[in-house]
Amino acid sequence: MFDGHVVALLDAAVSLVNTLTDGERQGRPYTAPRGTRLPQAVHEALPPSPHRSSVEPGHATHLAHTAQQMRAVFEAVDRDRLDEAARTVNVLLLATGARPQLDRVEGEPWQVHFHGSDDSLSVGWSAGCATALALAIGSDLAGRLGVCAAPHCDRVYVDASRNAVRHFCSTACRSRVKAAAFRARKAARD
Numbered sequence: 001m002f003d004g005h006v007v008a009l010l011d012a013a014v015s016l017v018n019t020l021t022d023g024e025r026q027g028r029p030y031t032a033p034r035g036t037r038l039p040q041a042v043h044e045a046l047p048p049s050p051h052r053s054s055v056e057p058g059h060a061t062h063l064a065h066t067a068q069q070m071r072a073v074f075e076a077v078d079r080d081r082l083d084e085a086a087r088t089v090n091v092l093l094l095a096t097g098a099r100p101q102l103d104r105v106e107g108e109p110w111q112v113h114f115h116g117s118d119d120s121l122s123v124g125w126s127a128g129c130a131t132a133l134a135l136a137i138g139s140d141l142a143g144r145l146g147v148c149a150a151p152h153c154d155r156v157y158v159d160a161s162r163n164a165v166r167h168f169c170s171t172a173c174r175s176r177v178k179a180a181a182f183r184a185r186k187a188a189r190d
């Protein structure tokens with residue numbers, strides 16, 4: 001489906017959107033961290049890195065803004081508005097100066113990574129996530145980006161299932177929907 005680096009970037013995009021945007025999560029209202037809690041939330045949303053002990057507030061604010069734009073991409077794809085999703089991704093790509101670069105990690109072959117106009121934490125992750133979304137939308141895998149179908153949940157996901165059948169952000173939401181359907185069937189029989 002996607003190569004390992006693109007999967008990692010898509011996972012980061014999902015994590016940033018689900019952590020840094022308001023909405024609903026698993027049947028309850030969700031308010032994204034703000035103020036002094038925002039840098040730690042960004043730190044926890046990004047994949048662990050031995051080179052990062054904390055996130056500066058300016059970078060956290062930048063990534064929270066990027067998360068809002070990425071949410072718009074997931075929502076547009078979920079509503080089959082690929083043109084709208086593509087325009088939003090193009091804005092992100094242009095704003096970050098996203099560019100491919102061959103990088104080598106010791107003991108591994110050369111890999112295509114995506115960098116921004118500068119290699120700061122916020123611009124680098126924004127550029128990488130935007131590029132991963134562009135690769136999904138620009139292929140036949142755009143339908144793999146989704147918004148949870150459970151009532152009162154708007155968290156996003158990337159469907160990595162073999163046959164593209166995922167509809168929920170988590171097993172908790174899937175279980176909630178199945179339990180509600182079971183209770184409704186049971187009530188109809190009684």
